[in-house]
Amino acid sequence: MKEKDRLVRTIFRAVDEYNRGLSEGGPLEKSLDKVLFGKSGRLDSLGLVNFIVLIEEKIEEEYGMAIVIADEKAMSQKRSPFKTIGRLAEYVSQLLEENKNG
Amino acid sequence: MADEQVILITGTRKGIGRYLAHYYAEKAFRVVGCSRGEVDYELDNYRHYCLDVSDESRVKNMFSEIRKLYNRLDILINNAGIASMNHVVLTPLETVHKIINTNYVGTFLFCREAAKLMQKRRYGRIVNFTTVATPLKLEGEAIYASSKAAVASLTEILARELAPFGVTVNAVGPTPIETDLIRSVPKEKIKALLDRQAIHRFGEFRDIANVIDFFISPKSDFVTGQNIYLGGI
Structure with missing residues (x-):
């Protein structure tokens, strides 16, 4: 659970930075299931x-790992990892595991 | 502004890349270069990485370091390239993979990672390398010329995809220059080739630097998706 929190906090830091750079449109919400x-x-x-x-x-800053989120697997999944922050967190967590082991 | 700008040049061990590394270091750019081997020179504002341009994880790590060190990248010059003269019937598949990997995959990978860094500041200049061998349809250079045709197409489309990030993407297509790349080409072939140019002489490094200077100028923010062939092709 702690690991998941750490990852979600890291992604939320990306949300903060994204929102700071917004010139138009509404801000992103820090929610796991908003589309x-x-x-x-x-x-x-x-x-x-x-x-x-x-x-x-942000992942690289927090974990010291340079990952590519939009990889082959992510692009070919039926259940898109880009739909919500919750799904993104799940997907990134898999990538981090693979990176640690590989 | 020039004294702060960070320029990344691939293939800086020899030839055009080596020249460009020195040229831009002298102009007070912070120059980052890479090649498969070490370079035999040292420059004050030059930093070198040994890597294969098509090795995704090594390339990613180099970009991470650039981000940590400078937190910006202003210019990318995708110079690294290899050629191989051969009739198609005598071309080993391994050669095709090598050429495509260095010339096309490498260019793609560097464009992708550079765009990520450049979009943060909404500014960037990317210059890719094409070749006159493509429009001249040179026999014996099918793989080299077609790998560069792919780079030309990549350049045109990335120009559109990256325009919203303030990043321009252009290409320069040199004529033969007296470098290692054409060392093995017979003299009469080179002469016939130079005769097909509007201006019948070898290209020089400064000719390429001149076009790159134009593309990377902050004033060239309305110039993108262009491919300039030298020599009048």
């Missing part, structure tokens, strides 16, 4: 790109 991307999502494709880059950066 990020898709029909009812807050982010358009450029916003998603910005947000993913920020998460990669």
